[in-house]
Amino acid sequence: MSLVKGNRLERDFYLQDTLYVAKELLGKILFRKYKGKYLVGKIVETEAYKDDDPASHAYNGKTQRNEVMFWLGGYLYVYFTYGMHYCCNVVTEAEGKGCAVLIRAIEPMEGLNTMIKLRNLKNEKKIFNLTNGPAKVCQALNITKKDNGIDLCGNEIFIVDSGKSFSANEIGKSNRIGIRDGLEKKWRFYVKNSPWVSKGK
Template sequence: MSEALDRSFFARDPVVVAPELLGCTVTANGVTVRLTEVEAYREDDPASHSFRGPTKRTAVMFGPAGFLYVYFTYGMHYCANLVCGAPGAGAAVLLRAGEVVAGEARARERRGDRAARDLARGPARLAQAMGWDRSDDGRDMVGAVRPGARGVVLAGPRTGITKAADTAWRFWLEGDRFVSPYKRHPKAPPVV
């Protein structure tokens, strides 16, 4: 088994870290997921939760790298990010999709009897499969992320956002069936 990534791996620009996370495995709460899709966010990015500066909700994003930032969205889902950059940077990588490679029974307890492809394909599904909620906000993930084979990495616009919708900070593994479908937000400005 390969050695876990150390804090210095995460203490860089999320746009650099994000594609390097693809193929890595993340282990928590009895489940291991191989990451297939991620998105980068920074404080200078109007789509980022950190754009307006630190708040009680986003405080973890401004702390040291390698911690989990978990937020609640749409009144029903949790999503998880790995904090990146230097302390104070307000940067993170959203974990968008993955393949459950260990602990499938635990993931199914949380996600129900779904096709293996759909256990962690999408950020809310991934967080649910991993058993993450707001109580995991600020959890140190150094030691829980290990490098893996990447394959061909593609980049394109992030999905489901209205601001900076065309910024190509979404990264995914080409042809991987565990990548979620791209969905442009209906309120995002039209592509020119």
């Protein structure tokens, strides 16, 4: 049982505007059930992807790969990239929209030693490199393609509101990382001064 307390986010939260959800997810707590226990981390960095966004997987319509993006908000969209990494996204808005929020970084709260093993991190002096990127998050939480389509209102992977929120002054925003299109959109949101945020600032 986790020591982190709070209320689980319900479906209605995920049905809201994608940019709003991307900002509101900062400070929320991500739970991942693993071998009977939970790996837990605070979300400190996100990126928003809308249906009319040329950087989005949904921009050219529904495919077998991105089908989950078009589901009702509140499901997990996991994709494989660069032939070696997984990235996880929270599907947002109404069914058929094709919107999602990428989880870019988390601050570990529970299950740190397990995350270190899953990441095969040898140098613990570089602990802030553990989960400071979307592929690192998935590796540390053992999130793979098999988790694509998981209901975030279920018990395997879910998000909790612990009551912590950030003021506008505490939230940074920038261009998104690792994209070629939509560079003008400042749809990357992160907690300022968090050492767990990815390096691309």
